[in-house]
Amino acid sequence: MKKVNYSILVLLPVIGFTFVLLTSFGEYGTRPSSGSVPQEKFTIPEGINSILDKSCFGCHNSESTNDKAKEKLLIDKLPDLSKAKLVAKLDGIAETIGKNEMPPEKFLAKYPDKALTKEEAEQLKEWAENTSEELMK
Amino acid sequence: MKKVIRILLLVLVAIFIIIQFIPNGKPSNQPSPGKDLFEITEIPQEVGLLLKNACYDCHSQKVKFPWYSNVAPVSWLVTRDIKEGREHLDLSKWGDFSKKDKLKALDKIGEEVSKENMPMKIYTVMHAEARLTKAERDIVVKWAEDFAEKVFEE
Numbered sequence: 001m002k003k004v005n006y007s008i009l010v011l012l013p014v015i016g017f018t019f020v021l022l023t024s025f026g027e028y029g030t031r032p033s034s035g036s037v038p039q040e041k042f043t044i045p046e047g048i049n050s051i052l053d054k055s056c057f058g059c060h061n062s063e064s065t066n067d068k069a070k071e072k073l074l075i076d077k078l079p080d081l082s083k084a085k086l087v088a089k090l091d092g093i094a095e096t097i098g099k100n101e102m103p104p105e106k107f108l109a110k111y112p113d114k115a116l117t118k119e120e121a122e123q124l125k126e127w128a129e130n131t132s133e134e135l136m137k
Numbered sequence: 138m139k140k141v142i143r144i145l146l147l148v149l150v151a152i153f154i155i156i157q158f159i160p161n162g163k164p165s166n167q168p169s170p171g172k173d174l175f176e177i178t179e180i181p182q183e184v185g186l187l188l189k190n191a192c193y194d195c196h197s198q199k200v201k202f203p204w205y206s207n208v209a210p211v212s213w214l215v216t217r218d219i220k221e222g223r224e225h226l227d228l229s230k231w232g233d234f235s236k237k238d239k240l241k242a243l244d245k246i247g248e249e250v251s252k253e254n255m256p257m258k259i260y261t262v263m264h265a266e267a268r269l270t271k272a273e274r275d276i277v278v279k280w281a282e283d284f285a286e287k288v289f290e291e
Contacts (some may be wrong), residue, residue, distance in 0.1 A: 001269075082289075084244075
């Protein structure tokens with residue numbers, strides 16, 4: 001009989017604590033995100049994401065079988081990089097796109113629909129440059 | 138048959154002698170004072186030694202030319218590799234690099250060294266001191282990462 005009492009005594013604060021935790025989280029979510037918590041995580045805007053998806057991600061992702069492409073850039077791993085590395089990678093993207101080196105010609109011969117339009121290339125380059133500038137501020 | 142071999146040998150020797158006179162514009166060292174990585178940055182001794190032994194013979198203006206680098210056709214290879222090496226990265230011009238250039242260079246160093254693309258195989262054939270072990274590669278990669286963080290905070 002005594003044992004049962006004990007277990008309830010132990011459980012009560014645990015339940016109470018869990019309740020407080022859960023409710024406080026709920027409140028957190030409904031609070032407007034007005035800057036007090038800095039959004040540090042690196043995110044790619046929707047428009048850019050669709051361009052990357054079309055022309056780049058096929059080779060530059062961690063599951064890719066193209067080792068050379070993986071060495072140079074892993075788009076899905078960008079958010080895990082330090083800011084210093086992110087700047088380097090974004091600058092590499094801007095440079096490569098600026099020089100019209102990607103996607104490779106051989107690849108485009110096979111998949112002409114994966115080519116970047118002039119506008120897309122410009123958008124991508126601008127995004128990479130601006131984001132890298134922003135990070136260095 | 139013997140005659141043919143003798144003629145062939147003579148021709149080869151003649152070619153060897155003739156190619157020595159083809160000008161190939163061997164790159165010289167033209168360091169600008171106060172710009173070299175080692176002059177303006179504190180580099181851990183251990184790392185410094187690895188960089189000097191494994192990188193500086195192409196990626197700097199402090200190239201040490203072995204005697205055979207003056208003999209064609211080896212001199213042609215040396216010339217090409219140093220020119221290309223400096224084009225990609227010249228650590229004797231570190232002082233002229235923008236912050237972005239530095240971050241890019243350090244990222245590349247980490248990439249090339251960890252993937253064992255650098256130092257080039259053809260270079261390590263004649264330079265045993267440039268054959269990096271896994272542990273030594275890790276040291277260079279770690280240094281490049283840490284140094285990039287420092288550059289970023291500057």
